[in-house]
Amino acid sequence: MQPIVASSWLLLLLAPLLAASQAPAGEPAAACAPCQSALCPPLPAKGCPLGKTRDSCGCCWQCARGEGEACEGAPRWGHCAAGLLCSKRRKGKAGAGRAAPSGVCVCKSRYPVCGSDGLTYPTACKLRAASLRAESRGARPIVQRSKGSCEQGGSQRTGIGHVQPAQQITLPRVEASLFPGPSIVTPPKDIWNVTGAQIFLSCDVMGIPTPVLTWNKILRGQYAVQRMELLPGDRDNLAIQTRGGPEKHEVTGWVLISPLSKDDAGEYECHASNSKGEATASARINVIDALQDIPVTKEGAEL
Numbered sequence: 001m002q003p004i005v006a007s008s009w010l011l012l013l014l015a016p017l018l019a020a021s022q023a024p025a026g027e028p029a030a031a032c033a034p035c036q037s038a039l040c041p042p043l044p045a046k047g048c049p050l051g052k053t054r055d056s057c058g059c060c061w062q063c064a065r066g067e068g069e070a071c072e073g074a075p076r077w078g079h080c081a082a083g084l085l086c087s088k089r090r091k092g093k094a095g096a097g098r099a100a101p102s103g104v105c106v107c108k109s110r111y112p113v114c115g116s117d118g119l120t121y122p123t124a125c126k127l128r129a130a131s132l133r134a135e136s137r138g139a140r141p142i143v144q145r146s147k148g149s150c151e152q153g154g155s156q157r158t159g160i161g162h163v164q165p166a167q168q169i170t171l172p173r174v175e176a177s178l179f180p181g182p183s184i185v186t187p188p189k190d191i192w193n194v195t196g197a198q199i200f201l202s203c204d205v206m207g208i209p210t211p212v213l214t215w216n217k218i219l220r221g222q223y224a225v226q227r228m229e230l231l232p233g234d235r236d237n238l239a240i241q242t243r244g245g246p247e248k249h250e251v252t253g254w255v256l257i258s259p260l261s262k263d264d265a266g267e268y269e270c271h272a273s274n275s276k277g278e279a280t281a282s283a284r285i286n287v288i289d290a291l292q293d294i295p296v297t298k299e300g301a302e303l
Contacts, residue, residue, distance in 0.1 A: 032056075032057035032058075032059070033057075035057065035058070035059035035060075036059075037059065037060065040059065040060035040061065041060065043061055043062075043063060044063065047136075048063035048064060049063070049066075049129070049132055049133070049136070050063065050064040050065075050066050050081035050082075050128075050129065050132060051063075051064045051081055051082065051132070052064060053078060053079040053080075053081075054079075055078060055079075056072065056077075056078075056079070062078040062079070063078065064078065064079060064080060064081035064082070064084075065077070065078050065079065065080050065081060065084070065086075065105045066080075066081060066084075066105060066129070067084060067105055067106065067107055067123075067125050067126075067129075068104055068105065068106075069104065069105050070103075070104055070105075071086040071103055071104060071105050072086050072103065080105035081105070081125075081128075082128070083107060083108055083109070083124055083125045083128055084105040084106060084107055084108065084125055085105070085106060085108055086103045086104070086105060087103045087104055087105070087106045088103040107123040107124065107125035107126075108124075108125075109123055109124045109125070111123070111147060111148070111185040111186050111204065112147075112148060112149050112185075113127055113144045113145075113146070113147055113148070114144070114145045114146045114147075114148065114149060114150035115127050115130070115131075115142045115143070115144060115145060115150075116142050116143045116144075116145055117142050118150055119150065120149040120150045120151075124144060127142060127144055130142055131143070146247060147185055147206060147247050147250065148183060148185055148206045149183070181207060181274065181276040181277025181278065181279060182205055182206065182207030182211035182272040182273065182274050182276065182277065182278065182279045183205065183206055183207060183272075183279050184203065184204070184205055184270065184272065184279050184280070184281040185204040185205060185206050185250065186202070186203065186204035187203060187270065187281035187282075187283065188201040188202060188203045188255075188268065188270055188281060188282070188283035189201075189283050190283050190284045190285075190286065191283070191284070191285050191286065192286045192288055192291075192293075192294040192295075193260055193285075193286075193287065193288070193291075194260070194287070194288055194289065194290065194291060195259070195260055195261055195262060195287055196259045196260060197258075197259065197260045198256075198257070198258035198259065198260070199256075199257050199258070199260055199285065200254050200255060200256045200257070201215075201254065201255040201268055201270075201283055201285070202252065202253070202254050203215075203252070203253050203254075203270030203281065204250065204251075204252050205250070205251050205252075205253075205270070205272035205279065206247065206249055206250045206251070207249060207272065207274050207276065207279075208249050208274075208276075209249075209274045209275060209276075210244070210249045210250075210251060210274065211251060211272040211273055211274040211279075212251075212272070212273055212274065213242055213251045213252075213253040213270065213271070213272050214230065214231075214253075214271045214273075215230075215231040215232075215240055215253065215255050215268060215269065215270060215271070216228040216229060216230055216231060216268070216269040216271060217229040217231060217266055217267070217268055217269075218266070218267040218268070218269050218282065219266070220267070228269070231255060231268075237257055237258060237259060237260075237261065237264070238255065238256065238257050238264070239255075239256045240253065240254070240255060240256075241253065241254045241256065242254075251272070253270065255268060257285070260285075260287060261287070262287050264285055264287060265284075265285055265286060265287040266284065266285060267282050267283070267284050268282060268283055268284070268285060269281070269282040270282070270283075
């Protein structure tokens, strides 16, 4: 009976997502008429810089939407390009009419990456856009070499523009000097949730040598940090998990809290350290009375 119950709950959870993927926000699925591809508007003569996708009715081709552009909500807004997702607008925001877009396209990955051209890009989406522009000029496509900056990942640009892996350098002292201290690839994000909920913070770090990842709760006084509490401490509702990867010299860690209580509110620090130095990033856990109390102006926050 347990697999059947689990499957039933999974279907209940996925039902709204399936419905949303089949119909634009604010419009029923029945709004899509039978497809007549001959009536579809033509694509731009110069092509689509980020590729093409089908419209919300699955009929006409449209240019994929880029980072920061409006998406979904009506057939004319279209879908995001590969590597992007449509971040939904909160209810009550301006432009929430029937023909308004549901949200804007944002990059799924929010950490820097090293390209095969030896340049560091803020996100994989920026790299992909640069690669498509290069291909449109007849140049070679740009591929991702590694997560993190090129200096950190061990690639260097030579005088003739060739990307040479630092691993080819055989002198240990010289090779070690190429790598700075650890860096935060994906920092934790602020969280708002109610008491009794189950939440987690996550953090991605990278460095050579592979850094050690620990978590602290920052206890601040009136003017400065009063003390740091190394987690998990003696808390029954809090656990720490850490694993290597997904890339070489990368570590991912989580703080898991269940059930959430008022005492868990505060600032939490992800701390990475190795023989080259340290790096930190922090996020706040905000415990509220009701979900509608979440500030709508906060960017990058999670439930």
